[in-house]
Amino acid sequence: MRIAPAALLVALLGFLPVAPALAQESPPRQELTAFTVLPPGNSGFFSVEGQLRGEASGKPSEFGEHIDDQRELYWGFGYKPGKFHAQGEPVEPKPGVRIYRDGFGVPAVYADTGRDVWFGAGYSAAVDRLFFMDGLRRTGLGTLAELAGSGSVPADIKTRVLTYSAEEYEQFFVALPQAGKDAVDGYVDGVNARLDEVAANPRLLPAEYVLLTTTPRRWERRDVLAAGVLITRFVAAEGGNEMENVAALRTLESKLGKTAGRGVFEDLVWQEDPKAVTTVQGRSFSNIPGSAADRARTFTSMADFAATIPLELATGPGTGGSPEPTLPPRAPVAAPAANPLGVPQAAVARAVTAVHEYLTNLRGGSIAAAVAPKNTRDGKALLLSGPQLGYSYPSMLWELEVHGGGYDARGAAVPGLPTIGIGYGKRVAWALTSGYSKSIDSYIETTRPGASAGDPPQYLHDGKWKDADCRTETVRYRAAPEGVPVGPALLSQDVRACRTVHGPIVATTADGTKSRSVQYAMWGRELETIKGTLAWNSADTFAEFEAGVRAVTWNENVLYADADGRIAYWHPGLELRRKRSVDMRLPAPGTGEHDPDGLLTFEEMPHSVDPPEGYLVNWNNKPARGWLDGEGRAPFSRPAGPVQRVTLLHDLLRGRKDLDLKALMAVDRLAGSRDVRLTLYRPLLAELARRDDLTSDERTAIDLLLAWDGSHYGPGADTMGEPATDGPAPTLYDAFVLAVRRELFAGLLPDDGSDAILDRQTGVGSHVYDAPPLDNLATRILRPGFSGLVPSRDYTGGRAPQAVVAAALRSAIASVREISGPDLTDARRPHPRSEVCSLTDGVIGPCLTMPYEDRGGWVHVIALAAPVRAAPVPPVRTPRPMPATGAVAPHLGLLVVLAGAALRRRARHV
DSSP, rough: OOOHHHHHHHHHHSSOOGGGGGSOOOOOOSSEEEEEEOOSSOOOOOOOHHHHHHHHHOOOGGSSTTSSSSSHHTTOOEEEEEEOOSSOOEEEEETEEEEOOTTOOOEEEEEESSHHHHHHHHHHHHHHHHHHHHHHHHHHTTOOEEEEHHHGHHHHHHHHHHSSHHHHHHHHHHOOHHHHHHHHHHHHHHHHHHHHHHHGGGGSHHHHHHHTTOOOOOOOOHHHHHHHHHHHHHTTBBOOOOHHHHHHHHHHHOOOOHHHHHHHHHHHHOOOOOOOOOOOOOBOSSSSOOHHHHHHHHHHHHHHHHTTTTTGHHHHHHTHHHHOOOOOOOOOOOOOOOTTTOHHHHHHHHHHHHHHHHHHOOOOEEEEEEGGGGBBSSSEEEEEOOOOOOBBBBBBEEEEEEEEETTTEEEEETSSSSSSSEOOSSSSEEEEEEEEOEEEEEEEEEEEOSOOOOOOOOEEEEEEEEEEEEEEEEEEEEOOOGGEEEEEEEEEEEEEEEEESSSSSEEEESSSSSEEEEEEETTTTGHHHHHHHHHHHHOOOHHHHHHHHOOSOOOOOEEEEESSSEEEEEEOOOOOOTTTTTTTTEEEEEESSSSOHHHHHHOGSEESSSSSTTTTESSSSSBBBBBTTTBBBTBOOOOOOOOHHHHHHHHTTOOOOOOOOHHHHHHHHHHBBBBBBHHHHHHHHHHHOSOOOHHHHHHHHHHHHHOOOOOOOOTTBBTTTBEEEOOOHHHHHHHHHHHHHHHHHHSSSSSOOOHHHHHHHHOOTTTOOOHHHHHHHHHHHHHHHHSSOOSSOOTTTTTOOHHHHHHHHHHHHHHHHHHOOGGGGGOOOEEEEEEEEBBTTTTSEEEEEEOOOOOOOEEEOOOOOOOOOOOOOOOOOOOOOOOBOOOSSSOOSSOOOOOOOTTTSSSSSO
16 A cells, blocks of 8 residues: 555654653652742742733732742642642753743753753743842852942942952862862853843843843853852851940940949850750750850950950941942943833832842741651651741742752752752752851951051961951942942942951951951852752762761751651751850950861761651751850840740650641641740749739730730731731730830840840841740749759849739730720730832832741642552642732833844743
């Protein structure tokens, strides 16, 4: 039989394999069940058209696809499926790289080599987060002023002083293993591939660039490396703020006298409470040698030294304290012109300020828990992870997965970095929380000018005068009349960045005789962390994963669980082996005798593997007993007491044998809504309740508080378009806690009325329901034996603890009545709200508020076990939509005239 050529061709095509670049992938098999959620969505790309749609409709979802599609899910404590995927039609930005997108826009990159895997990751990140990435790399390089104008020059100077030269970054790259080099180079190539598409099609340019009348430059290796240093320095390191303690100590000594003032300082900023809540149980680790008596002698010596330190060393070029430059005479700078979006100049200036504030104030918190199979209902290891990096459009984190070249992982990454920092693979899962161990120390250097003009300054070390290592950096910036950047970065300011043997000089006295330098434990080794995190992205076993933990140099707590049923915790990174003559709360003399003796070994760092308790938890708390708390600068480097937000996790997991994925989701919900301070004061209220002389109001108040479970908020609290309110008990309890503080500590306020010292010890950051150091001290006073420390003085004014509690209760009742009226059972306060705004504060993109919950900004819950049979999957809860409160971006009056109308649009883009 004769077959027509056309029919033959059709038949052959039916049997020929599809080209690998377009083939549907088969996701690798996973021995786990995963659910995730990332508010408000995975994309942060605001096109000009999307901006116009969003501001016209007032709906955040109209600003672009996957910008707002997880917000309601998140605020309803819901989750989406998170297993590996290969959904939809792939995009192929280069041969051999396929990128799939699931229904929430999460990219899954498939490639044959490691370099191509990270090419796909870089390309996808640039599709979703190009403007964010640009701001991140510029902040890390110290070139933010080239985008945002002269107001960012002080921050750029700080970065240049504290980080590295272009030559040093190249040396760091050369020192990377080949896998790290491939990841960096592949990522850069992927970002630049997207930039080529943007150049060819202006519709792909993020609207923020149109607003700021600029365009993104191409990426280089150093951009990725600098972004990595930025994240390790500002999210995964702590310290360098000892001068705040110097000022506080002097204020207390001035008000109370030397002895009493030092006693109160140690009450407020203690080093170790033996009863402090920790992650590691039953084992101690030490980061300072010597006994408590040794530490007391050291404090006396260092406090005497602190009295001699010039307070002007608190600020300087290396702290961001440089003045903003003024325009030079006859500078060729035009006045701000009407921008193509028609946004008022005041709004543009607000957007620039918001971008600067966001990028220069990066911080991390985070919640995590791991549960061993012996504590679970179905014999599976469990993991909960919630990195807390704030809410915004887009968030700091971005969800993706990678496959190929030995990598199989899904999780959260910081756009701009070629790694999945937090997530899971085929049979392992991990979480990160900021460690907050002190890894940056201040030294006070004795200095003098160089012998001749232009010579570097000298500092005294080990009995010799040594030349500081100096270089000149040129900070370029755009003029910014009225706060609006205009034109190219034609202006510049030269900066002299100098270092001692300890590290960068951040401040110098006006007479040049004293300087302060800061020593980083990870100095010059930040980028070694790339090796560690890439190892996690390919790990299948405990040994493979721990090898990665040993390689990281940053201080991020790591919690781990795997399909073999193992759980673990590490407090890793590089930690200085400090001498017993050092008090971490205060600067040390830089003359040499207080220099550290190298670094602690990996085994000396706090860790726990398969603990007998059957679970591990961390919420940025003290890792282990014996591990001193650093500066004690709340809310980040804070002294640890018996109660901290992690107490909630211990209470929810301790002794339970019935845990499963559903129970872990409940832990996530309860931890995000309960007030840990109830643990501190509830026993005192219960004791007061036994008295016979209470008034009816006092009895009503105590009954409300004792019946309360500590919950402030639950899903659905926003109803009928009205913002949520908190009920009588939490309303009253907040007033009671404030009243206790006033009863005990009002006399500590300086004569000028400033309460800055106490403010530092009441700071909780974004954790509204946390128990700060001041409340732990209050409980130490009112509940003797609750803490392992004894107060240095009588803070009660001679009253019994019950008298203080009763007075605070009466004060709380009175303050609530002023707002809510006579009936305490009707008392309601507005529930706190979290701002969810774009990086430009809603000038480009949405801006609204949502009910506050103390929850991770990307959450994943995992159950791991080698499957024997198909396990039932818990249903994904789809919450009732919750209304947001706030405004979207301001009205844009003019349509955009896009330059390059004749430029062709690329056929493939996402």
